[in-house]
Amino acid sequence: MSDVVLILDDDVSTDVIYPGRYMATVLPTETPQYAFADLVEFNAKLKAKQVPQGSFIVAGKNFGCGSSREQAVSTLKGHELVIIAKGFARIFTQNSVNLGLNIIEAPAIEAAEGDELEIQGDEVINVTRGKRFPIVPLPPARQVLIDAGGLIAYTRRRLMEKSPV
Amino acid sequence: MGKTVVEKILARAAGRPAVSAGDVVEPAVDLAMSHENGALVINQFLEIYKGTGLAPRVWDPSRIAIIFDHRVPAESPKTATNQKKVREFVAANGITKFHDIRGDLGGICHQILPENGYVRPGAVVLGTDSHTTSHGALGALAFGIGATEMASVWALGTALNVEVPATIKVVVNGKLPPMVGPKDIILRLVGQLTAEGANYRVLEFHGETIRAMSTSGRLTLCNMSVEAGATSGIVPADAETLRYLREEAGVAGTLTPVTPDRDATYVRTLEIDVSKLEPQIACPHTVDNVKPIGAVAGTKVHQIVIGSCTNGRLDDLEIAAGILRGKKVAQGVRMLVFPASGRIYTQALLKGLLADFVQAGAVVMNPGCGPCLGVHEGALGDGETALSTTNRNFKGRMGNPASDVYLCSPAVAAASALAGVITDPRTVTVGGVR
Numbered sequence A: 001m002s003d004v005v006l007i008l009d010d011d012v013s014t015d016v017i018y019p020g021r022y023m024a025t026v027l028p029t030e031t032p033q034y035a036f037a038d039l040v041e042f043n044a045k046l047k048a049k050q051v052p053q054g055s056f057i058v059a060g061k062n063f064g065c066g067s068s069r070e071q072a073v074s075t076l077k078g079h080e081l082v083i084i085a086k087g088f089a090r091i092f093t094q095n096s097v098n099l100g101l102n103i104i105e106a107p108a109i110e111a112a113e114g115d116e117l118e119i120q121g122d123e124v125i126n127v128t129r130g131k132r133f134p135i136v137p138l139p140p141a142r143q144v145l146i147d148a149g150g151l152i153a154y155t156r157r158r159l160m161e162k163s164p165v
Numbered sequence B: 001m002g003k004t005v006v007e008k009i010l011a012r013a014a015g016r017p018a019v020s021a022g023d024v025v026e027p028a029v030d031l032a033m034s035h036e037n038g039a040l041v042i043n044q045f046l047e048i049y050k051g052t053g054l055a056p057r058v059w060d061p062s063r064i065a066i067i068f069d070h071r072v073p074a075e076s077p078k079t080a081t082n083q084k085k086v087r088e089f090v091a092a093n094g095i096t097k098f099h100d101i102r103g104d105l106g107g108i109c110h111q112i113l114p115e116n117g118y119v120r121p122g123a124v125v126l127g128t129d130s131h132t133t134s135h136g137a138l139g140a141l142a143f144g145i146g147a148t149e150m151a152s153v154w155a156l157g158t159a160l161n162v163e164v165p166a167t168i169k170v171v172v173n174g175k176l177p178p179m180v181g182p183k184d185i186i187l188r189l190v191g192q193l194t195a196e197g198a199n200y201r202v203l204e205f206h207g208e209t210i211r212a213m214s215t216s217g218r219l220t221l222c223n224m225s226v227e228a229g230a231t232s233g234i235v236p237a238d239a240e241t242l243r244y245l246r247e248e249a250g251v252a253g254t255l256t257p258v259t260p261d262r263d264a265t266y267v268r269t270l271e272i273d274v275s276k277l278e279p280q281i282a283c284p285h286t287v288d289n290v291k292p293i294g295a296v297a298g299t300k301v302h303q304i305v306i307g308s309c310t311n312g313r314l315d316d317l318e319i320a321a322g323i324l325r326g327k328k329v330a331q332g333v334r335m336l337v338f339p340a341s342g343r344i345y346t347q348a349l350l351k352g353l354l355a356d357f358v359q360a361g362a363v364v365m366n367p368g369c370g371p372c373l374g375v376h377e378g379a380l381g382d383g384e385t386a387l388s389t390t391n392r393n394f395k396g397r398m399g400n401p402a403s404d405v406y407l408c409s410p411a412v413a414a415a416s417a418l419a420g421v422i423t424d425p426r427t428v429t430v431g432g433v434r
């Protein structure tokens, strides 16, 4: 069980998650410092490690729209945040699967900051409100990558099959 | 059962007799494009090889393209060092389609690929940039991916687990009125579909307006298809595609256009009549917040930007220069012009268009992305407003979350530069003396 630490609207773009002016920073070890850099207070809390790992961000439709920048995923993965949204943009979804960021599509989700949530099977439970919301499962094609431990591990395996040493 | 263009391309690339929307395939990649973010791709690529005992080697250096455009010339030591790292990798791996920071061969990736003939009809083109959708203008399947996925492509030569997208057929008919162009069509369409209306779908463009449209205009349409969430936009290749590739991109050899079957299955068909279309504006802070110009005319602007992979081509510059020629940019307005490539810059120079801009008071900048992504130059002050021919107006997109960005066509941008407020280009006279 974890708390909702941030509520966001529909169409949150990768420019909001990871502003373009930090794009020269690319390494997953360095990107977490700029997560939501323009939401100054939230960014400060993240940097001060005041947001526990596994905390939830709850957003509206089309989360992660816009640029394909992978920093938008590695920056959230670095804080081990879990993103629940009514929907996600395509490239952001793929990048999350590739890097192992936990994203959960729950089209009917209702939550406020401070609510306690729990993921149970194919449902998000809002413990504070006593409500349950169904999760849309990832397509099986993507589940393969998650099961393999991400795209790097999966590609490594495929490479070894292709050209055994 | 009939097939769409994307189904035919993916069947060919995956070595299957036929595929349908929803199938999962592993297509061979014909072209893999990156820009400065190649630095991250390299990092992830090397990561893949760790512990394998294999020497890291890209699958085919002739199919990788790397173009520096997002931060050129480098704005910081960090970027300069990333670019240096990429240059070294390019040299070590024999990557040939590399466009460094140069006045002749450089430019924005989505302009460099078409104008050098790197994109062919029927090809699978992947890029670490969301606007890779642009290249569908040449009848290819082109879409954006992340850096790690690109690293995987560099290693394997195929894209893993690609779901064949369903297709929305967009039929555009009618003759465009004066001062109304491809940008207005795509803004209108994004407004209608909404920012997520085409998620996991391909937009396939048809109709007499598209057939009569230049490749430049088609690039604008496919470029912004991603703003409706589309995986890609595709204009099935036709006579104009072949003309462009032969005459402008210098392509020799066989070209095989891929066309959809008559009975192809579409999830939805949209028909648009553009004969009465007005100039369209995307208002802050989402691209689908689109209004006809009348709704926002008179809004004060501080900075005008003409350029980007959406509208930085020669015809865009010609329209804008025609409006500005012999006139002056309004006091208190900064106007920045970014030709999309070195080639376009040279053509505009030789045609006198750059002189038109400079004499009107605009600043002509080097080819590249410029302020489009808010990292490099042309930042806005708090509370300021930009009117731009680029493709995104998200909060903070131009570098300052406390500013507003409106998106428009080159004609609207030029007319507004003269007045200092958003202005309908149908109200200005064109073609003053040089």
Ligand code: SF4
Pocket (backbone or CB within 6 Å): B069, B070, B108, B109, B110, B129, B131, B308, B309, B310, B368, B369, B372, B373, B390, B391
């Ligand atoms: S011009 Fe803008 S949208 Fe186009 S590639 Fe550059 S940053 Fe991206």
